[in-house]
Amino acid sequence: MSDARAAGVSARTAGFANGQVSFWYRALGLPERRPVLRGSTDVDVAIVGGGYTGLWTAYYLKKAQPDLRITVLEKEFAGFGASGRNGGWLSSEPPGQLRRYAQTHGWPAAVAMQKEMFDSVDEVIAVAAGEGIEADIQKDGLLHVATNEAQARRMLARVTDLRREGWGADDLHVLDADGLAERVRFANGEAALWSPHCARIQPAKLVRGLADVVERLGVSIYEGTEVTAIRPHEAVTEHGTVRAAYVVRALEGFTASVESSRLWLPMNSSMLVTAPLPDSAWQQVGWRGAELIGDEAHSFSYIQHTADGRIAIGGRGIPYRYGSRWDEAGETRRATIEQLTRILHQHFPATQDVPIEHTWSGVLGVPRDWCAAVDLDRRTGLAWAGGYVGHGVTATNLAGRTLRDLILGRDTELTRLPWVGRQVRRWEPEPLRWLGVRGLYVAYRAADRQENRGRAVTSPIARIADRISGR
Numbered sequence: 001m002s003d004a005r006a007a008g009v010s011a012r013t014a015g016f017a018n019g020q021v022s023f024w025y026r027a028l029g030l031p032e033r034r035p036v037l038r039g040s041t042d043v044d045v046a047i048v049g050g051g052y053t054g055l056w057t058a059y060y061l062k063k064a065q066p067d068l069r070i071t072v073l074e075k076e077f078a079g080f081g082a083s084g085r086n087g088g089w090l091s092s093e094p095p096g097q098l099r100r101y102a103q104t105h106g107w108p109a110a111v112a113m114q115k116e117m118f119d120s121v122d123e124v125i126a127v128a129a130g131e132g133i134e135a136d137i138q139k140d141g142l143l144h145v146a147t148n149e150a151q152a153r154r155m156l157a158r159v160t161d162l163r164r165e166g167w168g169a170d171d172l173h174v175l176d177a178d179g180l181a182e183r184v185r186f187a188n189g190e191a192a193l194w195s196p197h198c199a200r201i202q203p204a205k206l207v208r209g210l211a212d213v214v215e216r217l218g219v220s221i222y223e224g225t226e227v228t229a230i231r232p233h234e235a236v237t238e239h240g241t242v243r244a245a246y247v248v249r250a251l252e253g254f255t256a257s258v259e260s261s262r263l264w265l266p267m268n269s270s271m272l273v274t275a276p277l278p279d280s281a282w283q284q285v286g287w288r289g290a291e292l293i294g295d296e297a298h299s300f301s302y303i304q305h306t307a308d309g310r311i312a313i314g315g316r317g318i319p320y321r322y323g324s325r326w327d328e329a330g331e332t333r334r335a336t337i338e339q340l341t342r343i344l345h346q347h348f349p350a351t352q353d354v355p356i357e358h359t360w361s362g363v364l365g366v367p368r369d370w371c372a373a374v375d376l377d378r379r380t381g382l383a384w385a386g387g388y389v390g391h392g393v394t395a396t397n398l399a400g401r402t403l404r405d406l407i408l409g410r411d412t413e414l415t416r417l418p419w420v421g422r423q424v425r426r427w428e429p430e431p432l433r434w435l436g437v438r439g440l441y442v443a444y445r446a447a448d449r450q451e452n453r454g455r456a457v458t459s460p461i462a463r464i465a466d467r468i469s470g471r
Contacts, residue, residue, distance in 0.1 A: 016272075016356045019331030022085040023273045023312070023358040024204035031077055031208055034215075037222040040240035043069040045407065048227045048235050048258070049250035050074030051083035052392065053385050055210045056400025057248055059127075062217040064404055070219045071242055073235055075226040075254075079207030082252055085330065085362030086393055087271060087302045087314045089292045090124055091142055092117040092197035095388040095395040096371030096419070097471070098165045105418035107164070113417050114166035118197050120398045124206075125199060127397075133209030135201045136307035138290035142198035145180065147188040147347070150451040151296035154458050155193060171195055184293065185286040187347055200290040200304055201393065230258050232380035246376070246407050249384040252392065253326065253363030261324035262426035264365035264387050265437070268321065270332040271314035272340050272359035273306070274351060282309070284350035297451075298444035298462045301343050311351060313344050320437040323430055332359040364390050370471050373422035374399050376406040383407065440465050 017023075021030065045061060047054040050072050058070050074080070094101075094117050102110035121139070128135055146152035162172055175183075175192040183194070215221055222239075229236040235247050251257065253266040277285070293303040301315040315336075321327070337359050345352050367373065367387040372395060376383040383406065385399035386392075402414045414420075427433050447459035 017358040018337075019327075019329045019360055021080075021330070022204065022271070022360045022362070024088075024202055025079075025084055026358060027308075028202070028204045028208065031211075033077055034221050034223040036224040037073065037237055037239040037242070040242070041071070042243045043071045043220075044244060045070045045246045045248065046235045046242040046244035047072045047248045047250055048230060049081075049252070049254070050078035050211065050221060050223065051081050051250065051252060052207060052210070052396035053252065053399055054248065054250035055083075055207065055214055056397050057250065057385075057403045058214045058219045058400075059210065059217070060401050060404040061407065062214065062219055064408060066218070071244075072214070072219060072221045073225050073227050073237060073242065074221065074223045077223045078211035078221060079204060081254060082362045082364050082392065083207040083396075084204040085271070085360060086203050087292075087312065088201045088203050088304045088306075088393070089142070089302060089391075090121055090137070090139075090199040090201050090393050091292065091391060092121050092195065092394060093142075093391050095391040096369075099161075100369055100371050101418035101422075104422070109416070109418045111166040112413070113419065116398055116414070116417065117394060118171065120394045121197050121199060123401075124394065124397050128206065128209070131209070131213045133206060133213065135203075135205040135209060137199050137201050137206075138307075139196070139199035140289040140291045141194055141196045143175075143180070143183065143291050143293045144193045144296060145186050145189050145293060146191045146296045147186070148190065148451050148454075149456045150458050152190045153456070155296050156191060159193070167195070171197060181286065183287070183289065183291055185284065186293070187349055194291070198292050200292060200307075202307065203393070227258060230382065232382060244381065246381045246383055248403060248407075249382070250386065252365040252386045252388065255365055255386060256324040260426065262429065262433070264367055265320065265427050265433070266324050266326050266363040267316070267366045267390075268319050268326065268361055268363055269314055269316055269390065270336045270340065270359065270361040271312055272332070272337060272344075272356050273312040274310045274344070275355045275357050276309040277311065277351065277354055281350040281354060285348050295343075295347065297448045298459075298465070299441065299448055301340070303347070310357075311344065311348065313340055315340055315343065316441060319441055320434065322434045324433075326363045327361065330360045330362060332361045364388065364392065367424050368427050368470065369424045370469075371419065371422060371424070372399070373419050373424070374402045374406070374417075375421050376403070436468070440469050
């Protein structure tokens with residue numbers, strides 16, 4: 001990028017809010033803090049983590065068996081982590097690669113999991129409507145857009161695999177450039193895939209509303225209560241120990257705070273949001289609906305048309321910190337802000353003069369094989385779910401219902417899904433982990449540059465990186 005263009009990007013991204021909480025929470029307002037735990041106690045189920053996974057698990061357990069004593073323990077406030085920081089994709093895309101689930105359980109089981117993901121989108125929408133949770137939900141589907149020839153070839157070649165994975169004619173539609181332009185004018189958009197199985201949400205509204213619902217059902221939520229150790233039938237905090245028949249670990253990207261740092265890698269993802277676009281800009285963009293949009297770059301960005309007329313865009317900037325650490329302030333580095341701003345302007349030139357208002361970051365959990373897992377050890381009473389690799393908004397709902405059935409001892413279609421009991425090898429020790437992840441994302445960005453400069457097929461750099469990463 002030229003010096004003049006770089007200066008322009010910096011000028012338009014000056015003076016915005018950076019970090020602390022997401023724009024979603026800034027727009028909604030921070031919740032009043034719930035009380036901390038006061039002394040040791042005994043319950044039936046202790047849930048560590050007040051995000052989507054923990055809250056959905058509490059919700060479905062309490063609905064199924066109202067007399068259960070359930071406690072949720074949260075270090076900050078419910079929804080502080082990825083549940084209140086994500087891109088707002090209530091998407092049916094699976095939290096992992098179905099081919100890997102098929103390797104262990106066969107294709108019928110993998111397809112069954114995809115079908116459950118389709119149904120889970122509608123399940124979240126139905127619960128929100130039934131419980132009175134207003135979360136700006138609009139189900140206009142998901143667009144994956146190719147902006148160069150290599151991306152288009154790669155995307156269209158994947159359709160055959162997606163058909164085998166359960167995406168039928170009504171679940172996935174191929175759009176040419178004209179068909180894409182009818183939904184949104186995406187600069188250089190060559191082709192797209194559209195699925196109806198996705199809805200726009202305001203993440204903080206959903207998680208805050210869900211927390212209020214489970215509290216009304218009789219679940220105790222303690223905030224400002226950090227769990228320092230999880231042991232069989234115990235969750236230990238500085239305020240006391242919660243003893244329970246079952247202890248659910250629902251920490252996603254923060255799992256390294258109580259488990260080995262090699263179990264799930266905390267991957268950093270960053271977002272920024274514009275000021276409301278003027279009508280003239282929206283007319284140029286032509287994005288009248290609430291479709292969620294992802295590009296087909298190897299480094300990938302995800303985009304939302306917000307209910308109040310903004311564009312929010314996210315991606316992986318500096319995705320990993322040495323030693324599986326994370327920045328609790330949620331700040332985004334200047335290089336990442338400029339990278340996301342450039343992508344925004346490339347996709348939607350009409351946003352060139354629209355200010356950036358807020359940028360933030362959060363962490364998600366990534367297993368070594370990039371596939372989520374749910375499990376319960378009945379001997380120790382320890383249960384867990386996570387590793388959603390960025391597809392957790394919907395998958396957490398499915399995980400919550402699956403954990404309900406596991407804890408209640410039910411043998412159901414959910415407990416037979418291929419992510420139940422999944423065990424994978426751990427990430428490499430440092431410094432190999434840091435060098436590897438940093439190197440992979442450098443490689444992916446280099447591959448994107450090659451393809452944007454006219455390479456007609458997928459860059460060999462990306463093929464090598466995919467093989468090394470296991471994606």
